[in-house]
Amino acid sequence: xxxxxxxGRLTLLLQSVAGAAILAFAVASLWLTARTLRSEExxxxxxxxxxxxxxxxxxxxxxxxxxxxxxDGLAGETSAEFRIDIFDQSGRLVASTRHDGSPPLALPxxxxxxxxRHGGRxxxxxxxxxxxxxxxxxxxxxxxxxxxxxxxxxxATALPLLVFTVLMSRRLARGTLQPLTRMAQRARDVSVxxxxxSLGEPSxxxxxxxxxxxxxxxxxxxxxxxxxxxxxxxxxSHELLTPLTVISGELELALASPSLPxxxxxxxxxxxxxxxxxxxLVEALLxxxxxxxxxxxxxxxxxxxxxxxxxxxxxxxxxxxxxDRAADISVDAPDEVMVSGHETLLASAVRNLVDxxxxxxxxxxxxxxxxxSNDGSAFVIVDDAGEGIAAGDRERVxxxxxxxxxxxxxxPGFGLGLPIIRQVARTHGGEVTVADSPAxxxxxxxxxxxxxxx
Amino acid sequence: xxxxxxxxxxxxxxxxxxxxxxxxHRLTTAARVxxxxxxxxxxxxxxxxxxIMLPDGSGIDLCREIRDKGIETPIMFLTARGxxxxxxxxLDAGADDYMRKPFALAELQARLRALARRGGHDPPTLLKWxxxxxxxxxxxxxxxxxxxxxxxxxxxxxxxxxxxxxRIVSRDDLLEMAxxxxxxxxxxxxxVIMSRLRRKLGSRNGSDWIRTVxxxxxxxxxxx
Numbered sequence: 001x002x003x004x005x006x007x008g009r010l011t012l013l014l015q016s017v018a019g020a021a022i023l024a025f026a027v028a029s030l031w032l033t034a035r036t037l038r039s040e041e042x043x044x045x046x047x048x049x050x051x052x053x054x055x056x057x058x059x060x061x062x063x064x065x066x067x068x069x070x071x072d073g074l075a076g077e078t079s080a081e082f083r084i085d086i087f088d089q090s091g092r093l094v095a096s097t098r099h100d101g102s103p104p105l106a107l108p109x110x111x112x113x114x115x116x117r118h119g120g121r122x123x124x125x126x127x128x129x130x131x132x133x134x135x136x137x138x139x140x141x142x143x144x145x146x147x148x149x150x151x152x153x154x155x156a157t158a159l160p161l162l163v164f165t166v167l168m169s170r171r172l173a174r175g176t177l178q179p180l181t182r183m184a185q186r187a188r189d190v191s192v193x194x195x196x197x198s199l200g201e202p203s204x205x206x207x208x209x210x211x212x213x214x215x216x217x218x219x220x221x222x223x224x225x226x227x228x229x230x231x232x233x234x235x236x237s238h239e240l241l242t243p244l245t246v247i248s249g250e251l252e253l254a255l256a257s258p259s260l261p262x263x264x265x266x267x268x269x270x271x272x273x274x275x276x277x278x279x280x281l282v283e284a285l286l287x288x289x290x291x292x293x294x295x296x297x298x299x300x301x302x303x304x305x306x307x308x309x310x311x312x313x314x315x316x317x318x319x320x321x322x323x324d325r326a327a328d329i330s331v332d333a334p335d336e337v338m339v340s341g342h343e344t345l346l347a348s349a350v351r352n353l354v355d356x357x358x359x360x361x362x363x364x365x366x367x368x369x370x371x372x373s374n375d376g377s378a379f380v381i382v383d384d385a386g387e388g389i390a391a392g393d394r395e396r397v398x399x400x401x402x403x404x405x406x407x408x409x410x411x412p413g414f415g416l417g418l419p420i421i422r423q424v425a426r427t428h429g430g431e432v433t434v435a436d437s438p439a440x441x442x443x444x445x446x447x448x449x450x451x452x453x454x
Numbered sequence: 455x456x457x458x459x460x461x462x463x464x465x466x467x468x469x470x471x472x473x474x475x476x477x478x479h480r481l482t483t484a485a486r487v488x489x490x491x492x493x494x495x496x497x498x499x500x501x502x503x504x505x506i507m508l509p510d511g512s513g514i515d516l517c518r519e520i521r522d523k524g525i526e527t528p529i530m531f532l533t534a535r536g537x538x539x540x541x542x543x544x545l546d547a548g549a550d551d552y553m554r555k556p557f558a559l560a561e562l563q564a565r566l567r568a569l570a571r572r573g574g575h576d577p578p579t580l581l582k583w584x585x586x587x588x589x590x591x592x593x594x595x596x597x598x599x600x601x602x603x604x605x606x607x608x609x610x611x612x613x614x615x616x617x618x619x620x621r622i623v624s625r626d627d628l629l630e631m632a633x634x635x636x637x638x639x640x641x642x643x644x645x646v647i648m649s650r651l652r653r654k655l656g657s658r659n660g661s662d663w664i665r666t667v668x669x670x671x672x673x674x675x676x677x678x
Contacts, residue, residue: 237534238507245556246465252559253473279556303593304603309643316639336650338603453601 006180007173014169022162026154033150034143041138042115042124045082049126049136052077052084057129066132070095073134081138083121089131109133179203183212190219197223233286240282248275273321280348284420302428304451305346307337307378311369314351318358325358325367333371337378338451341428346448349424352417353382353432353444360386366439378448386441394434398422421446455479455570458497460490460513461505461532470503473559479566487511494520499527500570506533506544514547521548528569532557545591561634568614568631578616583677586656590616595654602654607632611647612655615664615674624671648672 052073059069070086074095077084086095087109110116110125112133117123123137174181183199190196197220202209251272254260260268311333319326339346357367365385372379389397398418422432430448437443457474461467462485474481482497484490487510494502502520504513517529531544531552544552550569553562581588587596593609595602604612610632615623625644626636633640648664655663658675665673 235507241534241555242463242466246463246469248556249466249469249473249559253469253476275556304605306605309605309607309646338605340603343606451603453603 007170007177010173010176011170014172015166018165018169019162022158022165026158029154030147030151034147037143037146038122041122041143045115045122045124045136045138046126048077048082048084049124049134052086052136053126053128053132053134056086056132056134060128060130066130067094070132081142083137083139085135085137087133087135091133094132110135176205179205179208180211183208183215187215237282237286240286241279244275244279244282248272248279251275280344280351281420283344284348284424302340302342304338305341305343307339307346307350307371307380307448308333308335310343310347310350311354311371311380313347314354315369317351318354322358325363328361328363328365329354329358329367329369331369331371333369334373337371337373339378339428339448340451341448345424346428349421349432349446350380352421353380353446356418357382357384357386357441357444360384361441362386368439373450376450376452378450380446380448382444382446383437383439384441384443385437385439388436388441389434397434398432455500455566456482456498457566458482458484458490458493458499458502458527460484460487460493460503460508460516462486462507462509463505466505469559470562474563474566477563485509487513487516490516491519494525494527495523501566502527502529503566504529504531504549506531506540514543514549517544517547517549528572530565530569542591558634560630564627564630564634568617568627572617578613578619581616581619581677583658588612588616597654597656604651604654607643608647608651608654611644612651612674615672619674619676622667622671622673628672 055076056066056069056073059072060066066086066088074084074086074097077097082097084097085093088094091109110118110123112125112127115122115124117140120140121137122140122143123135125133125135127133182203186199190199198216199212199219202212251268255265255268255272311331315329315331318329354367354369357369361367361384366383367385368381368383370379370381370383372381418432425432425446425448428448430446432444432446435443435445455478457479459467459470459481461470461483464485467483467485471481471483482493482499484493485508487508490504490508504517506513508516513531517531520527520529528550529548531549532555533540533544533552534555541552550572551565553565578590580590585598587594589595590609590613593604595604611628614628614631625641629636629640629644633643648666652662652664657663658677663675665675667673
């Protein structure tokens with residue numbers, strides 16, 4: 001469906017109404033003028049014909065001879081527009097004003113008392129007492145000229161008026177809809193996190209205000225929901241992370257205690273590592289929940305993070321945990337690859353990509369971590385020499401409910417798993433994908449936007 | 455060192471009590487905003503540690519109240535949510551440092567010692583020189599009009615040095631305060647961060663802002 005604007009339609013409506021009104025006015029005034037002009041002409045023609053007929057009768061009474069009487073009867077008639085012809089009973093022209101110098105009127109002569117048009121003239125006839133006919137006529141051209149002048153005048157007035165109306169109706173339509181436009185602008189500026197509950201003062205236009213009220217109600221609902229969500233996240237962070245503080249602290253105290261039986265230390269170290277892994281997971285889940293409303297997350301959650309440090313640390317930890325594999329793991333990274341993000345989350349994501357690669361590569365085969373950045377994007381590329389992932393499964397391994405044969409998505413520990421790693425990347429405005437690795441196995445690539453100054 | 459801990463979780467209080475007492479500190483605890491406020495007013499402490507989320511109010515508001523009463527004791531926040539917005543809210547309320555839960559006890563102790571040593575002095579907020587500005591509050595480093603990104607750890611190290619500008623900070627102190635440990639790995643990491651900081655801060659008259667004093671530690675020269 002194509003988009004149609006209300007302003008456009010309103011403009012069109014206003015223009016049509018105004019245009020029709022102007023047109024109707026023009027037609028009506030032309031028609032009325034023409035009618036009035038014509039009836040006035042006919043009345044004057046009739047009057048003139050009768051006056052002349054009466055004058056001819058008077059002249060006939062005084063002196064004989066129709067021709068002289070006719071001429072005398074016409075003597076006082078000096079109208080510029082009218083032409084008067086007098087015919088005897090046989091239809092022969094006996095006298096004429098011939099003001100316009102045109103040839104005598106052709107037969108048939110008009111019937112007395114009736115208006116007719118003939119030879120481009122409007123004619124009215126009157127009978128004298130002796131049966132001679134006085135024909136008063138006027139050229140239709142005169143009527144036409146008047147009407148043309150009038151039409152011209154009307155067009156000269158109506159056209160600017162029409163143009164003016166077109167312009168005004170556009171302004172009027174825009175003006176009427178301005179509150180709507182302003183509301184749309186404000187609605188666009190509202191971000192979910194800003195806690196805006198109202199789009200501003202009512203505009204005073206009923207329909208617009210009703211719409212605004214509905215949107216305000218929606219915003220209030222959203223904000224309530226969001227605040228509840230925030231409270232939950234804050235509470236959950238507190239409830240989950242406080243016990244973890246105690247657990248890790250107690251483990252730390254135990255490790256520092258001189259009375260600790262030496263055999264217990266490795267186990268406690270492992271427990272401490274698991275607590276850290278669990279903290280990362282809890283932070284990841286809470287963070288993702290917190291920013292779920294805005295992807296990518298707003299900058300205030302983020303700080304500059306050097307991916308090279310994260311990769312180095314991930315590899316160090318992996319080497320510490322699997323000394324037998326230490327030599328298999330290699331890193332190739334520039335000194336600094338700066339992105340904007342949540343350090344704990346990104347660290348967990350990188351760490352889990354590395355752990356994943358080690359898990360699916362048999363000992364003695366290489367696992368490579370490569371960091372690159374160009375054109376505003378940073379890449380964390382993790383190559384393994386495992387079985388690889390079939391082309392058809394490359395999207396599904398990121399699906400939280402996917403159960404692959406190798407259960408790549410599930411981690412025996414508290415690892416983040418691929419779906420959460422992807423979520424972390426997306427929360428940062430990035431992505432994780434998998435392809436074939438030149439090393440023979442799978443290549444996971446995490447792409448993140450590089451840090452940009454504000 | 456006499457520490458006031460305002461924290462509602464009793465296992466956390468217990469843990470910190472044992473850990474801090476073992477290190478020879480004296481600890482007074484409170485579980486709520488109200489009792490914490492009373493304790494802070496009643497006695498003189500070296501450091502006050504406040505959990506942001508307390509059952510009867512916010513630790514940030516409590517911090518502001520304490521400052522409003524003219525108490526200049528260094529304050530450290532404990533927070534489960536440690537994002538930048540929270541950090542700025544805490545520092546704006548007059549806190550001197552904050553730690554995210556869960557934290558390492560060694561790091562907490564190192565930071566508490568650092569805070570107590572500093573006393574009630576303000577943490578650095580701004581460093582300025584001809585072509586550079588370091589805004590510690592907003593965590594923004596500008597060099598020749600361009601913003602240079604620093605990681606959280608880099609900021610930490612720079613803050614520690616700036617708080618003691620003109621004085622030598624030993625390597626071990628720096629490691630304890632910024633890493634919470636003095637192991638080989640942390641030490642390696644410190645070297646990397648030092649070289650990055652030097653590169654990012656640039657130099658003055660051909661010499662680095664952060665100087666190494668052989669055998670003693672590091673010193674950040676005061677911009678004059």
